[in-house]
Amino acid sequence: MSTAINARSSSSIVAEVIDNGKVSSQQILVVCLCMFFNMLDGFDITAMAVVASDVSAELQLTDDRLGWIFSFALAGMMFGAMFLAPLSDVMGRRKVIILSVCLVGVSILLTAGATTLTEFIVLRFISGAGAGAMLACQATLAAEYSPDKYRALSVAAVTSGYPLGAMFTSVAAGYILPDYGWRGMFWFGGGLTLGMGFVAWLLIPESLKYLMESRPVDALVRANRILVKLGKSALSELPAVARDTANRGLVSNMKQLLGTEHRRITVTLWTAFFLCFATLYFLMSWIPKLMVDSGFDAAVGRRAFLFFNLGGVIGIYFLGVLATRWKLTNIIFGLSSAAAIAMVLFALAPGSLTMMMVLILAIGVLQQGGFTGLYAAAAKAYPTEIRSTGIGWAIGLGRSGAVAGPAIAGYLIVAGLDMAANFIIFAIPVAFGGIIAYQLHIR
Secondary structure (H helix, E strand, O other), rough: OOOHHOEEEHHHHHHHHOOOOOOOHHHHHHHHHHHHHHHHHEEEEEEEEHHHHHHHHHOOOOOHHHHHHHHHHHHHHHHHHHHHHHHHHHOOOOHHHHHHHHHHHHHHHOOOOOOOHHHHHHHHHHHHHHHHHHHHHHHHHHHHHOHHHHHHHHHHHHHOOOHHHHEEEEEEEHHHHHHHHHHHHHHHHHHHHHHHHHHHHOOOOOOOHHHHOOOOOHHHHHHHHHHOOOOOOOOOOOOEOOEEEEOOOOHHHHHOOOOOOHHHHHHHHHHHHHHHHHHHHHHHHHHHOOOOOOHOHHHHHHHHHHHHHHHHHHHHHHHHHHHOOOOHHHHHHHHHHHHHHHHHHHHHHOHHHHHHHHHHHHHHHHHHHHHHHHHHHHHHHOHHHHHHHHHHHHHHHOOHHHHHHHHHHHHHHHHHOHHHHHHHHHHHHHHHHHHHOOOOOOO
């Protein structure tokens, strides 16, 4: 690459490499790896929903205490997204992803040996912390390796790993639970996740934008190695940095989120995430148990959970395809509003199991499709130097809704509200979340 090109800014060179020309196999590999690691997260975190009845029976837990186990895992995800993911803006995406995979794997293995409520709460919090950091970092990495036209689709593909993993939870439970019990689910998930930590170390590259703008040790060598894999010419020297990042750190990055330039977008994203998370994790945590409480057997509960997450996968890719053609926040509004209507229809539907499964599938398509659009909106809303911080804090503070949702549902169930009443109540947050997201006007 010529000296004239080297004289250009880092942003313009990265834009040329990523946005122009044919998408390379290396870019596709990054998105696929991030999606697979999110599948592991989806399995590990949602395994608790499938084994909830067995765990509550063995530990003699009431539904309100079981709700706290769900919520502490989600509180951990909130902590990881807010305080661990932003480290990737300082120390790199790759390191944080590898450490997060290992943290999740070890804590899930230890959960298999938990015997008290306190042990469950602590270990689920740690697992959630690793998962929250990983999800935010991988969404960032996928966005930074994707051309602008396909950025929302790439983020959607990565995010789809979570419901794909949750679907696998339902299938694996049918094979593991009869012979190995609920502990076997955590042995399997933790062992597989820990093993994939080596794969992450071997194959996950650093963000090209991070290397060029943050200038870690050996940045030029590492950037050129990536450029060769992308089929581009190597640089003779690092280009000029587009922004002054010499004094950048975690505190200054967080201050930028609420500065004049980003404040409105930040607060709007946080609010929309909070509301949509509350509904999503009510559904993610309680569908199997509510089906059992409504008189169906455990296999039907697992099937409903599988259908919800199958719908989520379909909805996420549906969102990604639509986002290549239409305004992103308009799509979020439409899908979220339709999800709220579908939840009310589910609550009012007669007791036909077939109809219930069709509606659960539809709720998964609409709710998770619209929700995933918020990740893509966050990835597009912030510049590179604060992108992981922006996504992490949007997911993290928004995930307080995920903490509140399952816990509130637990108390509502103990108070005597049935599945239909809970579905109607939790249709309200997702509807308002879509309306608020519409105000962002992000393409």
